[in-house]
Amino acid sequence: MKPLSQETVNVTSPANIAFIKYWGQRDSSEVLPENDSFSMNLSGCTTSIQLTLTENIETQEVKIRDYATGAINQASPEELAPIVHVFELLRKKYSLHNAGFSINSANSFPKKAGIASSASFFSGLVTAFLAAYNVSETERERTILARKSGSGSAARSIPDGFVWWYKGNEDADSYAESIAGPDYWDLVDIVVLVSKEEKQTGSQKGHSGAHSSLLFPARQFFLNHAINDIKEAFRNRDIEHFGTIIEADAVSMHSVMMTQDPQLFFWNGTTLDLLRTTLELRSQGIPVYATIDAGANVHLISTRSFSEKIINIISTRFPGIDTIYNEPSVGTRIIGNRNY
Numbered sequence: 001m002k003p004l005s006q007e008t009v010n011v012t013s014p015a016n017i018a019f020i021k022y023w024g025q026r027d028s029s030e031v032l033p034e035n036d037s038f039s040m041n042l043s044g045c046t047t048s049i050q051l052t053l054t055e056n057i058e059t060q061e062v063k064i065r066d067y068a069t070g071a072i073n074q075a076s077p078e079e080l081a082p083i084v085h086v087f088e089l090l091r092k093k094y095s096l097h098n099a100g101f102s103i104n105s106a107n108s109f110p111k112k113a114g115i116a117s118s119a120s121f122f123s124g125l126v127t128a129f130l131a132a133y134n135v136s137e138t139e140r141e142r143t144i145l146a147r148k149s150g151s152g153s154a155a156r157s158i159p160d161g162f163v164w165w166y167k168g169n170e171d172a173d174s175y176a177e178s179i180a181g182p183d184y185w186d187l188v189d190i191v192v193l194v195s196k197e198e199k200q201t202g203s204q205k206g207h208s209g210a211h212s213s214l215l216f217p218a219r220q221f222f223l224n225h226a227i228n229d230i231k232e233a234f235r236n237r238d239i240e241h242f243g244t245i246i247e248a249d250a251v252s253m254h255s256v257m258m259t260q261d262p263q264l265f266f267w268n269g270t271t272l273d274l275l276r277t278t279l280e281l282r283s284q285g286i287p288v289y290a291t292i293d294a295g296a297n298v299h300l301i302s303t304r305s306f307s308e309k310i311i312n313i314i315s316t317r318f319p320g321i322d323t324i325y326n327e328p329s330v331g332t333r334i335i336g337n338r339n340y
């Protein structure tokens, strides 16, 4: 048994935007995905976590700072349950002492709005718990643990830069790794905050309905090609080829979502206006491509030299709508003198 340290651990972890998305699981208890996925960590969308273990095992305190108001709120029972699940998963695997915990968490972006706030939170949480117990673990194993947290895509927030999550055959080989560091390509993700509202259906519930869509087999057919093609486009840093694939992937995922049972409609009217604007900008020679996670917000993907132009056009055409600028970033980090 590892001794209990009551030192506060500070972790920061990025959200990630998937270029090839994860939608549907072939094993929900082990969180094994139907397909490989590929993402970039986001420099402007991060979650910070402060974790302190306590001797009193009854203490399960989680305070979340609201992005918009700065108010500190206690986690709801629905938010607490997956945190306790992660804690139990780790305690069991590493035979750790039972303990209570106190967590403070803050996001640099709205949560549950289709910007992967659960990925940044759970990747950070797994890392913080391990560090608090002084468990030293490989990055690969931490991605496996993050995969089994409240958000499968949390696995992709741990490694640096551009990250591939292999669907694998079983628990031990469904992991994520960096295929290129943040400096490999000057891609940007301009998140257009169409809606800061929290979504009603969490991804876990959504994944379980994916197979009911008639379009699910069509998506798998698309992915068989897209997964190879995107590797080539990425190798060549070919934004046109890359962008065409990621936009098709996002529309393919949302087509499944909109036709699964129960149906999931994440887009609103402005989402569609932005998709049309993206097409128009491309016709003017600006290489910008859209992708959308489980929410209404649109991620505009381009290269750094076009970012100012794109932000100016969006703020003129969509007044009052905020944007968040992101470059590729490192993955989860422990702040201070602890390290893996």
Ligand code: PMV
Pocket (backbone or CB within 6 Å): 017, 018, 020, 021, 022, 023, 037, 116, 118, 119, 150, 151, 152, 153, 154, 203, 204, 293, 294
């Ligand atoms: O990681 P989860 O279980 O919250 O699922 C999220 C899946 C999407 O964000 C919709 C797509 C992806 O691959 O990030």
